[in-house]
Amino acid sequence: xxxxxxxxxxxxxxxxxxxxxxxxxxxxxxxxxxxxxxxxxxxxxxxxxxxxxxxxxxxxxxxxxxxxxxxxxxxxxxxxxxxxxxxxxxxxxxxxxxxxxxxxxxxxxxxxxxxxxxxxxxxxxxxxxxxxxxxxxxxxxxxxxxxxxxxxxxxxxxxxxxxxxxxxxxxxxxxxxxxxxxxxxxxxxxxxxxxxxxxxxxxxxxxxxxxxxxxxxxxxxxxxxxxxxxxxxxxxxxxxxx
Numbered sequence: 001x002x003x004x005x006x007x008x009x010x011x012x013x014x015x016x017x018x019x020x021x022x023x024x025x026x027x028x029x030x031x032x033x034x035x036x037x038x039x040x041x042x043x044x045x046x047x048x049x050x051x052x053x054x055x056x057x058x059x060x061x062x063x064x065x066x067x068x069x070x071x072x073x074x075x076x077x078x079x080x081x082x083x084x085x086x087x088x089x090x091x092x093x094x095x096x097x098x099x100x101x102x103x104x105x106x107x108x109x110x111x112x113x114x115x116x117x118x119x120x121x122x123x124x125x126x127x128x129x130x131x132x133x134x135x136x137x138x139x140x141x142x143x144x145x146x147x148x149x150x151x152x153x154x155x156x157x158x159x160x161x162x163x164x165x166x167x168x169x170x171x172x173x174x175x176x177x178x179x180x181x182x183x184x185x186x187x188x189x190x191x192x193x194x195x196x197x198x199x200x201x202x203x204x205x206x207x208x209x210x211x212x213x214x215x216x217x218x219x220x221x222x223x224x225x226x227x228x229x230x231x232x233x234x235x236x237x238x239x240x241x242x
């Protein structure tokens with residue numbers, strides 16, 4: 001998808017384009033927002049994607065959130081996502097009609113639909129940003145328009161996914177991991193204070209120490225391309241047994 005077309009689809013251009021146009025110079029000269037990234041690698045082998053926990057903030061009523069654009073009222077660096085659902089029982093042919101729910105935190109590490117508790121003090125229980133549902137096409141693909149998630153204590157950057165068959169039966173609950181390293185997109189995004197990302201990397205939990213990902217992310221790692229100033233694209237294959 002062309003970046004201009006994607007940003008139009010984002011539906012929040014009046015908020016994001018001013019940020020892009022007036023913040024071409026980074027606050028930290030070591031983090032050039034125009035640096036292009038092409039990193040990671042999604043699961044290309046016919047190996048079932050690892051199952052993970054849906055908690056602690058699963059979507060409460062995903063059937064009411066059938067939408068491609070999940071940004072809501074959040075701001076941040078653009079992220080468009082394309083996921084392909086593959087069926088291990090048919091030699092990893094694309095699975096048409098799979099129902100795919102996703103959800104993730106915002107640039108401050110907060111989730112919608114929850115809050116006002118010790119686990120998340122800021123209350124977003126009456127909002128549903130960064131959550132959505134799509135059904136896979138004949139190529140097994142679903143697409144979502146979002147923003148690049150940040151992180152919160154004890155967790156690496158990640159996205160939650162729940163895949164159902166066309167009858168609504170659960171096939172897999174999993175999570176998507178992001179490439180890491182001293183010059184990764186994760187590092188550059190979290191240093192982009194001019195785009196509202198204020199957490200930095202101090203206290204960040206890397207995949208190897210994450211209580212979900214520490215046993216390996218071979219089937220959960222996504223591919224990321226793009227830049228801070230131009231936005232990012234995420235590509236990921238999810239292999240299920242259907």
